[in-house]
Amino acid sequence: MPKGKEVRLLDLCSAPGGKLATLLDRGGIRKALSCDVSQEKLQLVRENLDRLNLLSLNQTEFLEVSRDPTHLRLDHTFDQILVDAPCSNSGVLNRRQDARWRFRPDEISELEQLQSGLLRTAIRHLNRGGHLLYSTCSVEPQENQDVIRRVLEQNTEMRLLEEIEVLPGDLGGDGGYAALLQRADR
Numbered sequence: 001m002p003k004g005k006e007v008r009l010l011d012l013c014s015a016p017g018g019k020l021a022t023l024l025d026r027g028g029i030r031k032a033l034s035c036d037v038s039q040e041k042l043q044l045v046r047e048n049l050d051r052l053n054l055l056s057l058n059q060t061e062f063l064e065v066s067r068d069p070t071h072l073r074l075d076h077t078f079d080q081i082l083v084d085a086p087c088s089n090s091g092v093l094n095r096r097q098d099a100r101w102r103f104r105p106d107e108i109s110e111l112e113q114l115q116s117g118l119l120r121t122a123i124r125h126l127n128r129g130g131h132l133l134y135s136t137c138s139v140e141p142q143e144n145q146d147v148i149r150r151v152l153e154q155n156t157e158m159r160l161l162e163e164i165e166v167l168p169g170d171l172g173g174d175g176g177y178a179a180l181l182q183r184a185d186r
Contacts, residue, residue, distance in 0.1 A: 006030045006031065007028050007029045007030060007031075007079045007080060008029075008030075008031045008032075008033075008076070008077075008078045008079050008080070008127075009023060009024075009029045009031070009032040009033070009078060009079070009080045009081070009082070010032075010033050010035070010074075010078040010080070010081045010082070010122070010125060011023075011032065011033070011034050011035065011081075011082045011084075012035050012065075012069065012072075012081065012082065012083045012084075012118055012121065012122060013035070013036060013082075013083060013084050013085060013086060013118065014034040014035055014036045014041070014042070014045045015036045015041035015042070015044050015045050016041075016044045016045060016048055017034070017044065017045035017046075017048040017049055018048070019082055019084050019135075020032065020034060020045065020049070020082070021048060021049055021052050021054055023080075023082065024049070024054045024060070025052070025054060029080070030059065031059045031060075031061075032059070032060045032061070033060075033061050033062075033063060033074075033078070034060060034061070034062045034063070035062075035063045035064075035065045035072070036064065036065065037064065037065060037066070037067050038064060039064055042062045042063075042064060045062065046062060068117065069114070069117040069118045069120075069121040070117045070120060070121060072121050072125075074125055076125075077125050077126060077127045077130070078125055078126060078127060078130060079127050079129075079130045079131070080130060080131050080132075080133075081122045081125065081126055081130065081131070081132045081133070082132075082133050082135075083115075083118050083119060083122050083132065083133070083134045083135070084135045084136070085111075085114070085115045085118055085134065085135070085136050085143075086111065086114060086115075087111055087115070087136035087137055087138035087140075087143050088107060088108060088111060088138045088140055088143060089137055089138065090137075090138045090139050090140050090175070091136070091137045091138050091139045091166070091167075091168055091174050091175025091176045091177075092137045092168070092174045092175065092176075108140060108142050108143065109142075111143055112142055112143060112146070112147060115134075115136070115143060115147045116147055116150065116151065119132075119134060119147065119151045120151075122134075123151070123155055123158060123183070126183050127183065128183055128184065128185050128186065129182070129183060129184075129185045130182070130183050131161075131180060131181070131182050132158075132180070132181040132182070132183070133178060133179075133180050133181075134147075134148065134178065134179045134181065135176065135177065135178040135179075136176060136177050137174060137175070137176045138175075138176065138177060139165065139167055139168070139175040139176070139177065143177075144165065144177035144179070145163070145165075145177075148160065148163065148179045148181075151181075152181075157183055157184045158181050158182070158183055158184075159181065159182055159184065160179060160180075160181055161180045161181065161182050162179070162180045163177070163178065163179040163180070164177070164178050165177045
């Protein structure tokens with residue numbers, strides 16, 4: 001990032017704030033918008049950022065948003081967007097054993113729709129040349145690679161820079177997925 005450039009970050013699914021804290025702690029972000037579906041979740045993000053002394057380092061705003069991400073319309077765009085999407089939690093079943101009992105087969109389809117909506121919203125608010133990081137704690141292709149492939153097919157100005165899938169037990173921990181996308185400069 002060029003020196004002196006003010007980086008704007010949008011975190012669409014912010015709670016509890018761990019990934020946002022990591023990005024803020026790395027530096028270079030002057031304005032951040034933390035979004036989630038309830039004031040309780042946003043308060044948890046605030047508390048975690050405050051506990052880590054990260055609230056005073058930048059201008060962080062908080063916005064409660066609808067559960068339907070396609071309704072989000074902001075007046076400005078962002079250089080970096082994080083979408084740590086709600087998912088089936090299939091990559092963390094060893095740690096979140098309750099998730100295995102809540103999981104329903106039709107849930108994957110509902111989650112795919114939500115994840116796709118979050119990505120469409122993110123792309124709508126992403127600057128030219130900006131980066132979008134999509135992540136889940138799922139190992140289901142329908143929530144990961146399939147969602148990204150559809151988004152790339154529907155948005156030709158986006159390109160996949162990198163993706164990674166970690167299976168539970170690989171690297172000694174949980175499983176998950178991440179894809180880094182970039183919007184074309186022109």
